[in-house]
Amino acid sequence: MAGKKIHGGYLELQDYIDSIKDKRGALIAVLHKAQHIFGYLSDEVILFISEKLDLPSSKIYGVISFYSYFTTKPRGENVVNVCLGTACFVRGADAIMKEFERELKIHTGETTEDGKYTLSGLRCIGACGLAPVVMINDKVYGRVEVDQVKKIIDENKSEIITNMEEINE
Amino acid sequence: MIHMTINNQKVAVEDGSTILEAARKLKIRIPTLCHLDLHDIRMVNRGASCRVCVVEVEGRRNLAPSCSTPVMEGMVVTTNSLRCIQARRTIIELFLSNHPKDCLVCEKSLGCELQALAAEYHIRSIRYQGERATHPIDVSSRAIIRNMDKCIMCRRCETMCNEVQTVHVLSAINRGFDTYIAASMNMPMNESTCVFCGQCVAVCPTAALTEVSHIDNVWNALNDKNKIVVVQTAPAVRVALGEEFGEEPGTIVTGKMVAALRRLGFDKVFDTDFAADLTIMEEATEFIHRLKHGGKLPILTSCCPGWVKFFEHQFNDMLDIPSTSKSPHEMFGAIAKSYYAEKMGIPPQNICVVSVMPCLAKKYEAARPELSQDGLQNVDEVITTRELARMLKEANIDLMQLEDEDYDDPLGESTGASVIFGTTGGVIEAALRTAYEWLTNETLKKVEFHDLRGFDGIKEAVIKINDMDVKIAVAHGLGNARTLLENIREGKADYHGIEIMACPGGCIGGGGQPYHHGDINVIKKRMEGIYKEDKDKKLRKSHENPYIKKLYEEYLGEPYGERAHELLHTHYVKRKKM
Known part of the structure; x- marks a missing residue:
């Protein structure tokens, strides 16, 4: 599945870049699109963007490494993002993070051996009213408590299975 | 022209000048570290990141970095008050708290701008003991050694490499305390598009960038x-x-x-x-x-x-x-x-x-x-x-x-x-x-x-x-x-x-x-x-x-x-x- 997706991915990214009229200042949007397509930003993808936007790869890499949202490593099927912004942090985000680390048996920034989960922290998603916040893929969980962590993981596990079944059908 | 006073001396400078430029016109020295003005080759590094050049401006609560603060009509500036001196000492100590301090055996000893500044401000102890950034030394190339432990993030090399030379190899990566200057996509120098002109070495204030010695x-x-x-x-x-x-x-x-x-x-x-x-x-x-x-x-x-x-x-x-x-x-x-x-x-x-x-x-x-x-x-x-x-x-x-x-x-x-x-x-x-x-x-x-x-x-x-x-x-x-x-x-x-x-x-x-x-x-x-x-x-x-x-x-x-x-x-x- 992944192989096929990558092949077409460059065409999709190319179309997206072509659709942008003013390419100056487009880098962040293009990186978002690329990460959405490929799951992560490999050297190959960075060099592709570098060529298409006529920007030095060193600069693009600088931007990618600055924002915790962007990643240069392959990610699991599910990306668990625990918000560690100020509001979430004071409402116990570190304990939530520890619980995810314990449940998934990985550290922040790592991916489970079966490739199902990547755990990472990010800084503020602008939902401070719901602090502490956890994002799994595009889904947002608010006012998360430590004893809900296992349930959240399980919930997403079944969802993947459902999705996979749909694909197989 | 803008009229202002620095250390009780009057001076008129062109609009758009900085306090540092005005002070230089009066031959008043303000110490700098990250700042570098190589006007003739169109390189001006004005990151204002080191804050060593801070001065007191009347009516302003905080000290101002003179290298990047534009002059204003009637401005009254003091460059050598006790407050300025103490702030500079603190800044230098903070730099040194995240520096190897192996000056005796350092490649840049006696040619280092940080060392010279520490001497000028008579730093004899460092009050701050905190975490120190450590990075592997890049000795991959035949010409340039990169030791980012000695980097003070002045960004001169980055300005030189990108704006003057347009080689686009050096760029800061990561953020906050983890920030450092990396070569193309965090590659070793010998795999990057570096051309080894050495202009980064020529402007580096410390021994973060030095030559491979033969x-x-x-x-x-x-x-x-x-x-x-x-x-x-x-x-x-x-x-x-x-x-x-x-x-x-x-x-x-x-x-x-x-x-x-x-x-x-x-x-x-x-x-x-x-x-x-x-x-x-x-x-x-x-x-x-x-x-x-x-x-x-x-x-x-x-x-x-x-x-x-x-x-x-x-x-x-x-x-x-x-x-x-x-x-x-x-x-x-x-x-x-x-x-x-x-x-x-x-x-x-x-x-x-x-x-x-x-x-x-x-x-x-x-x-x-x-x-x-x-x-x-x-x-x-x-x-x-x-x-x-x-x-x-x-x-x-x-x-x-x-x-x-x-x-x-x-x-x-x-x-x-x-x-x-x-x-x-x-x-x-x-x-x-x-x-x-x-x-x-x-x-x-x-x-x-x-x-x-x-x-x-x-x-x-x-x-x-x-x-x-x-x-x-x-x-x-x-x-x-x-x-x-x-x-x-x-x-x-x-x-x-x-x-x-x-x-x-x-x-x-x-x-x-x-x-x-x-x-x-x-x-x-x-x-x-x-x-x-x-x-x-x-x-x-x-x-x-x-x-x-x-x-x-x-x-x-x-x-x-x-x-x-x-x-x-x-x-x-x-x-x-x-």
């Missing part, structure tokens, strides 16, 4: 009884070496340098200038050949290894336009290990060729595999002007106390044309002196081409040779080179010949020269020194060099001929643009 190798060679060690000195070294011994920039120390090299124990002291004359013989012939036979134009000079690697990466679709002539020090190596070796009856493998260069890229160039003959590199070791000064000091040789001596024959004789290789515009001027006479069969009366001289980033001239208007362009600094080359690629320029040097000012501003510490006048004075040396020479055209004539008669045959091709010409490698 001093030990040279000492070992000098003490190897089986080796005949011959040294050659680049044109730009002779007008800068004196600075390391307290002389004014631009002081010509050629004769003393020759004497000093003999004292160090070199078997023969030769001159890269000889090989520069040889380069002109080849390059001018190649130029005329292309002109007469409808060859590819413009011809680009190829003396500068930083420039060569730059076009191999950035203009890899145009590899057929640069001259195929090797750079002078490589030509020297090739001749030393063939003609000279045969003449003296020395097996070439017993000859060690040492180059004294103003340049870091020459270290990388000397290791390029194609610059070799029969499995022997043309040049064995490259030391910079700075490294030579260090060797002389280690050997307790006081340069300025020595009597002048002459270079050895036969590879030591040179003309004024070769001396000017050391400055921007010099190579093409030297080539024109020869090409003009060869094309017209007349004597060139006025050998000086003033349009090609000076500090402008891009210089142009039209030279009438016979009935032809020969269009010449000169660029120094790789950003200017990029502009010229893009114009050529787009068909917007129709020059016949172009000279490019990677470093601002040419080799006199090279990455291996004594540190200018932000004073561009240092480079300008070296330029004056170069042109003076040329003017004082009896012979000023390369083809008049008697030893060059002899070399062709006895050994090489025709310029641009078969043997010359084998020894003196090279080819280029298509490299990735990233």
Whole structure:
């Protein structure tokens, strides 16, 4: 599945870049699109963007490494993002993070051996009213408590299975 | 004009000036660290990141960084209040709290701007003990060592690499405390598109960026009884070496340098200038050949290894336009290990060729595999002007106390044309002196081409040779080179010949020269020194060099001929643009 997706991915990214009229200042949007397509930003993808936007790869890499949202490593099927912004942090985000680390048996920034989960922290998603916040893929969980962590993981596990079944059908 | 007061002194400055500029007008010194203003080459690093230059501005609650705070009418500034001094001390201590502090054994000891500032502010203890950033030292390249533990994040290197040179290798990555300057996508330097011009090293205030030293190798060679060690000195070294011994920039120390090299124990002291004359013989012939036979134009000079690697990466679709002539020090190596070796009856493998260069890229160039003959590199070791000064000091040789001596024959004789290789515009001027006479069969009366001289980033001239208007362009600094080359690629320029040097000012501003510490006048004075040396020479055209004539008669045959091709010409490698 992944192989096929990558092949077409460059065409999709190319179309997206072509659709942008003013390419100056487009880098962040293009990186978002690329990460959405490929799951992560490999050297190959960075060099592709570098060529298409006529920007030095060193600069693009600088931007990618600055924002915790962007990643240069392959990610699991599910990306668990625990918000560690100020509001979430004071409402116990570190304990939530520890619980995810314990449940998934990985550290922040790592991916489970079966490739199902990547755990990472990010800084503020602008939902401070719901602090502490956890994002799994595009889904947002608010006012998360430590004893809900296992349930959240399980919930997403079944969802993947459902999705996979749909694909197989 | 804006009227303001600094330390109770009134001053009027232009609108848009900074407090720092206004203070300098009053000759009031404000310490700086990250700030670097190399106005003439359009490099101004105004990151305002170090905060060492903070001053008190009346009516403002916080101290203001003087390097980036614009002046305002009626502004009242104090630069040396106790509050300023204490703030600066705190800032310096904070820098030192995240610094290795191994000054006694540091490469930049006594040349480090952070060390100088700590001394100036009399820092005797550091109140802050916190986490220290640690990074692996990048020793992957042949020219530049990156030790980010010593980096103070001034961003001068980043500005130089991106804005002036447009090489785009160095960039800050990560954020906050984890931020550091990385090479292309966090690669080792040798895998990046770095051209090793060394301009980052030239502006680094600390030892975060330094050269790969060959001093030990040279000492070992000098003490190897089986080796005949011959040294050659680049044109730009002779007008800068004196600075390391307290002389004014631009002081010509050629004769003393020759004497000093003999004292160090070199078997023969030769001159890269000889090989520069040889380069002109080849390059001018190649130029005329292309002109007469409808060859590819413009011809680009190829003396500068930083420039060569730059076009191999950035203009890899145009590899057929640069001259195929090797750079002078490589030509020297090739001749030393063939003609000279045969003449003296020395097996070439017993000859060690040492180059004294103003340049870091020459270290990388000397290791390029194609610059070799029969499995022997043309040049064995490259030391910079700075490294030579260090060797002389280690050997307790006081340069300025020595009597002048002459270079050895036969590879030591040179003309004024070769001396000017050391400055921007010099190579093409030297080539024109020869090409003009060869094309017209007349004597060139006025050998000086003033349009090609000076500090402008891009210089142009039209030279009438016979009935032809020969269009010449000169660029120094790789950003200017990029502009010229893009114009050529787009068909917007129709020059016949172009000279490019990677470093601002040419080799006199090279990455291996004594540190200018932000004073561009240092480079300008070296330029004056170069042109003076040329003017004082009896012979000023390369083809008049008697030893060059002899070399062709006895050994090489025709310029641009078969043997010359084998020894003196090279080819280029298509490299990735990233």
